[in-house]
Amino acid sequence: MFTLLIFGTSSFLYLTSPGLLIREFLAQTVISTQHRDWAWIFVGAEKRDYMVRMSHQFTETSALEKQDLQLIKYDPARKARSVEELISEPIDISDKFWKGKMIYVYDPTSVRIVTPHTVGEGERISSMVTRTGAVAGINGGGFIDPDGLGNGFAPIGLIMSGFDSVYTDVELETPQHIVGFTKEGTLVVGKYSLLQLKEMGVKEAVSFLAPRLIANGNPQITNGDGGWGRAPRTAIGQKEDGTLIFVVIDGRQTHSVGATLKEVQDLLLKEGAVNAGMMDGGASSELVVKGELLTKPSSRYGERRLPSGLLVYDDPDSYKVDRVWDGLLKINAGGAFDHPDYLKDLERQKQQQQQTKQQEPAKTQEPPKTDSTPPATTKPENPKPDTPASKPDTAKPPAKPDAGKQEPPAGGTTPGGTGTGTTNTPATNPGTANPGSANPGAANPGTATPGGNSPPASGGTGSTATGEPLDITKVPPGTGDGKVPAGASSGSTGASGTTTGGGSTSGTGTPGMGGAPATTVPNTNGTWAPPAAEGAKSQPAAPTTGSTSSGTAPSGSGTAANANASVPAASSSGTSASTPATGTQTGTGTAK
Structure with a gap:
């Protein structure tokens, strides 16, 4: 569609x-x-x-037709009036495509051209009116306006105030399009040089490159609409009795699209104007009466800073023009780079973007925070999880690994030998499995021989162990910090067993509850040593002797969450003091 x-x-x-x-x-x-x-x-x-x-x-x-200055018949006696009689009440005007305001100024000699008060910056009409005590005002001449965001301090053409040339950008003999007033209050519209204006007795003048609408009672637009389309307009006309007509029409907005030049001309003809010209229009168009802005400028920032304005005074001679351009060799017209309102907009946009960026990560992180919180029910019931029953025997030095190969095993298996012992008595406190967790490590497969093929370790005997059975469901899991807890038991140290390269170990006898570093494995004599290097075979443990004991400990297994170590419980058996007990132990680990 x-x-x-x-x-x-x-x-x-x-x-x-x-x-x-x-x-x-x-x-x-x-x-x-x-x-x-x-x-x-x-x-x-x-x-x-x-x-x-x-x-x-x-x-x-x-602009070619020379103006007849004798056409205007202003009676100077009309100056004897009150301030309230100086201007009319604002009049609403409208047509099919536009709306605006109009006022009459009954004393044409009351108009002055006003300039900004600050060097380097134009001034809003409402500010000019309030600062100088004027009764009313409209915008004046044109100016250089980069990006539509100029600072209003770079006029185009000519500015005269109080018979004095305040600003000009051409030679004295070069004609320019002007709108001005003689000392008698006659409106002058046309193209004149500064020298010609002085000869004509012009007191106030400002330039704007726009068509003259009415010259000596004759409309200038006789065909078409003037060729300027629709836009906000500011115009000034004069009746034969000297009365001035200020017209400001809104444009480029939903309530008012704007007027054509011919529509403005026809309006002023209807009001009885015999001479009329255009002031600067567009976003500069505005009418201020008694300090109040009556129209709606099309600029997104409201009133614009301007280089000149036509203001009405009860006592016009009280105003002294500000010569803000004197001595300047270069004039900065401004633009987007130094427009205060535009820069504030940019700063607000940046802040909004930063806030949006800060809020977006916060929203995406909320679910992980909730999911990563461990449930309270996972706390182990073991009253002393941090005090294991058995710890690695630090008194005995660990066995040295093969030289030059210190990596922890992961991914392969290194089966240990079988241990033997003398006559044993049944153990009353079987070991339980206690799986641990460890930090992830790089996989280091070993060239392990199949289980049961390793040379048997010399038989070791353990002392008689007694104890109460332990509930395996109450043994805490590993903490994942690289320490690997052994199986819980109060029994003696068992004989050697096989060692799985994935990080799990087991041995004969009854494991204790002590923790061991992930980088060590138990020997057959109960001490801890670093794991076998890559491809290394398990070595027989030295034989030991112990007191008479026998028994069978249940086997257990556990799997570490990471590759470094997990320690399942050992299994062991013994028959008599003269017959070595044989036990095997296997563990599994998962390399990540």
Whole structure:
């Protein structure tokens, strides 16, 4: 549906005569702004350039007719009036496409051209009115306006106030488009040089490159709409009795699109104006009465900073112009890089972006925080989990691994030998399995011989062990810190067993509850030693003797969460003092 709408609209605009008129009107509207180059979108670059030339040509031809200064018959006696009688109440004006405000100024000699008070920056009309005590004011002449965000301090053309040239960017003999007032209050609209204005007795003047609307009672736009499209407008006209008419029309907004030049001309003709001209328009257009802004400027930041304004005073001679451009060799027009409101917008946008970035990670991290919290029920019931019953025998030095190979085993197995012992008596306290956890380690497979093929260790005997049975469900799991707890038992140290390369160990006899580092494995004599190096075979443990005992400990197994170590319980058996007991132990580990 949307595609069909675009196709239909495009076909109408580019393939029909009414569509061409609409495109030309849109191009005229764009040409009257600071973005005239974009008018090619509607009519093409060649037609755009032609329309720009025609606009300039009309501006020039409208200024050719010399103004009859004797046409205005102002009675100086009208100066004897009160402040309330100086201007009219604001009048609402409107048409099909626009709305605006209008006031009458009954004393034309009360108008002064006002300049900014601060060097380097233009000033808003409301500020000018309040600062200087004016009754009312409208925006004045044009200025250089980079990005539409200029600082209002770089005027174009001429500024005169109190018979004095405050600013000019051309030679004294070069004519410029001006709107001004003689000392008698006669409105002057046309193209004049500074020397000509002084000869004519012009007291106040400001420049703006725009067509003259009415000259000596004659409308200048007789065909078309003036060629400037629709936009906000500021205009000034004068009746034969000297009464001034200030007109400000809103534009580029939903409540008011804007007026054409001809619509403004026709309005002023209807009001009885015999001379009329355009002031700067667009986002600069505004009317202030008694300190209150009555219109709605189209600038996104409200009132703009301007280089000049036309203000109405009860005592016009009380105003002394500020010569803010004197002595300046270079004038900074400003732009987006130093516009205070624009920079504030950028800062707010940056802060909003930073806040958004900070909030997004917080939302994504909430679920992991909840999931990673360990449940309270996982706390072991063992009253002393940190005090194991047996610990590695630090008094006996551990066996040395093969030289040059210190990596912990992972992924392979190294079966140990079988241990033997003398006559044993049954153990009353069987060992229990206590799986542990350890930190992950690199896989180090060994060249292990199959279980049971290792040379048997010399038989060792353990002392008689007694104890109460231990509930294996209450043995705490490993903590994952690299310490590997052995099987829980109060029995004696068992004989050697096989060692699995995945990090699990087991041995004969009854394991104790002590923890052991993940990087050591038990010997057959109960001490702890580093694991066998890669490819190493298990070695027979030295024979030991002990007191008469026999028994069978149940086997157990455990698996570490990581590759370094897990210690399942041992299994062992013995028959008589003269017959060595044989036990095997296996453990498994998972390399990650």
